[in-house]
Amino acid sequence: MVSTKSLLLAAFTTIACAAPTKGPCKSLTPTLPSTGGDNLQGPSPTARLKKIALGHGIQNYTCSASDATPSATGALAVLYDATTVYPGLSKTALSPDAFNSLPHLLLWDRPVPLNRPSNSSYSADTTSPFPAHNDLKGLADYPSFKYAGHHFFDSTGTPMFDLDASGLKASVVKGGNVNAPKDADKGVLDTGAVAWLRLTDSKKGESNGVNLVYRVLTAGGNAEGCAVAGTGVQSVPYTAFYWFYEE
Numbered sequence: 001m002v003s004t005k006s007l008l009l010a011a012f013t014t015i016a017c018a019a020p021t022k023g024p025c026k027s028l029t030p031t032l033p034s035t036g037g038d039n040l041q042g043p044s045p046t047a048r049l050k051k052i053a054l055g056h057g058i059q060n061y062t063c064s065a066s067d068a069t070p071s072a073t074g075a076l077a078v079l080y081d082a083t084t085v086y087p088g089l090s091k092t093a094l095s096p097d098a099f100n101s102l103p104h105l106l107l108w109d110r111p112v113p114l115n116r117p118s119n120s121s122y123s124a125d126t127t128s129p130f131p132a133h134n135d136l137k138g139l140a141d142y143p144s145f146k147y148a149g150h151h152f153f154d155s156t157g158t159p160m161f162d163l164d165a166s167g168l169k170a171s172v173v174k175g176g177n178v179n180a181p182k183d184a185d186k187g188v189l190d191t192g193a194v195a196w197l198r199l200t201d202s203k204k205g206e207s208n209g210v211n212l213v214y215r216v217l218t219a220g221g222n223a224e225g226c227a228v229a230g231t232g233v234q235s236v237p238y239t240a241f242y243w244f245y246e247e
Contacts, residue, residue: 187220
């Protein structure tokens, strides 16, 4: 896990109100997490943080042969709104340690929240992968996390984030990546944590209210070697925080 001491100032932005409120929007400068080593390029000084979401799902890979290298083919995840529990933001906010441990806790405490074939451990139904919208409740002693949306790859292989609970949408491409910290949660298959990503707008005209996404504090998700997984498709559980910005 990433220690709070390593969560240095990688970026500062003022968070925008995600929904109408009775009073004025509270100003805050959330800190984008740092690996403690190499870091992603931060958002611009004028960027607005729209939402922080906790994602839980699978990373998909294919192996063409038992001696091949796994090829990433996409991901599926359900997203839960974690904005209001960011340390210092609200009365229900968590401590820094508790907040940063959420991906680890969720990965080990709950099954992957996707519709799965009866004979599958982790893969999702290819025609209807997402279940009915449900909030994340009863995770340790934490408050309920509202359903926020879905992460998936479209028919052209473009990563998509549909935050339908708030009307936000992002169509993105990879704009940068760094390895997860060495002490990051290796996941239920002990394969390691997927990289942290900076995702920029795809310029397809499909984004709405979000054009920059960060995947940070990842847990699990790396592929098994093809010699272990065998040929064909493999799905690996993962969790992560996603930070959504508008620049």
